[in-house]
Amino acid sequence: MKVVKFGGSSVADASQLRKVTEIIKADPQRKAIIVSAPGKRHSKDTKTTDLLIALGESVQVNVKNQAIYDQVIERFASIVRDLELDQSLLNTIQDRIDNACKLIESDIHRGMDALKSCGEDGTALILSAYLNSRELESSYVNPKDAGIFVSDEPGGALVLDESFEHLNKLRERDGVLVIPGFFGFTLDGDLVTFSRGGSDITGSIVAAGMKVDLYENFTDVDSVFCVNPMIVDQPKELKALTYREMRELSYAGFSVFHDEALIPAFKEKIPVCIKNTNNPGGDGTMIVAELPERDGHVAGIASDSGFLNLYVSKYLMNREVGFGRKLLQILEEEGISFEHAPSGIDDMSVIIRDHQLPEEKEGQVKERIINELKVDTISIERNMAMIMIVGEGMNEAIGVASKASTAFRDADVNIDMINQGSSEVSMMFGIKDHDLNRAVQSLYHAFF
Numbered sequence: 119m120k121v122v123k124f125g126g127s128s129v130a131d132a133s134q135l136r137k138v139t140e141i142i143k144a145d146p147q148r149k150a151i152i153v154s155a156p157g158k159r160h161s162k163d164t165k166t167t168d169l170l171i172a173l174g175e176s177v178q179v180n181v182k183n184q185a186i187y188d189q190v191i192e193r194f195a196s197i198v199r200d201l202e203l204d205q206s207l208l209n210t211i212q213d214r215i216d217n218a219c220k221l222i223e224s225d226i227h228r229g230m231d232a233l234k235s236c237g238e239d240g241t242a243l244i245l246s247a248y249l250n251s252r253e254l255e256s257s258y259v260n261p262k263d264a265g266i267f268v269s270d271e272p273g274g275a276l277v278l279d280e281s282f283e284h285l286n287k288l289r290e291r292d293g294v295l296v297i298p299g300f301f302g303f304t305l306d307g308d309l310v311t312f313s314r315g316g317s318d319i320t321g322s323i324v325a326a327g328m329k330v331d332l333y334e335n336f337t338d339v340d341s342v343f344c345v346n347p348m349i350v351d352q353p354k355e356l357k358a359l360t361y362r363e364m365r366e367l368s369y370a371g372f373s374v375f376h377d378e379a380l381i382p383a384f385k386e387k388i389p390v391c392i393k394n395t396n397n398p399g400g401d402g403t404m405i406v407a408e409l410p411e412r413d414g415h416v417a418g419i420a421s422d423s424g425f426l427n428l429y430v431s432k433y434l435m436n437r438e439v440g441f442g443r444k445l446l447q448i449l450e451e452e453g454i455s456f457e458h459a460p461s462g463i464d465d466m467s468v469i470i471r472d473h474q475l476p477e478e479k480e481g482q483v484k485e486r487i488i489n490e491l492k493v494d495t496i497s498i499e500r501n502m503a504m505i506m507i508v509g510e511g512m513n514e515a516i517g518v519a520s521k522a523s524t525a526f527r528d529a530d531v532n533i534d535m536i537n538q539g540s541s542e543v544s545m546m547f548g549i550k551d552h553d554l555n556r557a558v559q560s561l562y563h564a565f566f
């Protein structure tokens with residue numbers, strides 16, 4: 119039995135949904151189908167979810183943007199029309215959008231999540247109806263009915279353990295089950311969405327709950343590349359990688375798969391296969407618990423910009439009990455989450471995503487650190503990028519760091535920070551944003 123997830127570009131219009139239908143029909147093991155909201159049809163297009171968010175924001179300030187509203191409705195209307203489905207389907211979708219807009223007026227968070235969910239919900243209703251029209255028995259299953267229970271964190275829900283038992287019962291249902299991705303319900307019955315890109319999370323949760331043999335994740339690329347193809351032209355494709363490698367890679371810029379989505383599949387040891395809706399015959403990339411063999415020790419190079427380095431130094435910091443905790447506590451109290459905290463004898467850096475510490479907040483945070491920790495120096499350096507070299511084989515290999523630093527030198531890039539994760543599956547380098555592409559290209563040539 120398989121759980122299959124189709125991403126936004128796979129369900130962007132009627133012709134894509136026809137391909138999806140062929141893929142589902144081609145393999146009777148494909149039992150539960152998770153769908154995203156209609157994504158981009160071409161590079162200048164806007165994702166339905168982004169349209170819904172813009173619509174919701176306009177409702178929040180009491181000037182509902184009719185043009186955006188019409189655009190959203192037309193996205194669904196054109197699909198319903200092209201697939202020759204019943205008009206009543208469009209009415210159902212439109213009613214849900216209208217109700218969500220109304221809810222925003224009384225409760226912004228609940229209303230926004232309800233509105234954001236309309237993209238995936240509409241796709242699921244349409245796909246299920248279309249499968250039935252193509253003589254494949256199918257039903258739309260709402261996440262509440264499926265038993266996807268989540269924490270009450272609007273726009274950032276986490277799955278609750280009780281979901282898995284409920285989801286297991288889906289195995290016994292007849293026909294193909296079409297479930298909208300991206301949202302679940304609190305135990306009190308309120309709709310809450312996952313973070314952006316969260317349909318991958320739904321797929322992984324459903325796969326884990328149903329204890330299937332394979333979780334197929336269909337997107338618009340043939341496989342996962344070992345480095346961002348926007349930075350390196352036609353990089354090597356990865357046939358297979360481990361859960362740990364994928365988790366590390368997707369954290370830092372590998373956008374093929376949501377970085378929170380792996381854990382449920384990983385816990386149940388369900389292999390994940392990333393495939394292309396436009397080339398379903400291809401092998402794709404397998405994500406598994408253990409790899410048989412690989413040439414070389416490095417699986418991939420991930421990179422992401424938009425970080426800052428908060429640096430503090432204080433003479434004899436190493437003898438001050440609780441310094442690190444107090445520093446992190448100030449961040450906690452200011453609602454700032456941090457990514458890494460490498461430290462020296464008399465100094466400590468905290469790497470933070472830029473948006474976590476906006477410039478307006480900088481003065482206040484610095485002042486607290488100076489007053490409460492009596493540091494000698496403090497600085498905040500923005501425009502930093504992180505590069506992560508990832509590979510299971512690295513923990514026993516000699517010379518990976520040396521090869522990497524040579525590659526940085528060859529590209530004339532200064533390394534600001536080095537951090538090797540305790541798992542030794544990854545090595546991280548902090549550099550300046552403007553050096554990123556050059557550094558990644560040089561590393562790619564060194565390792566691949």
Ligand code: ASP
Pocket residue numbers: 125126154155165167168237238299300313314315316317318
């Ligand atoms: N539609 C949602 C988003 O754009 C979720 C997803 O596509 O996975 O974030």
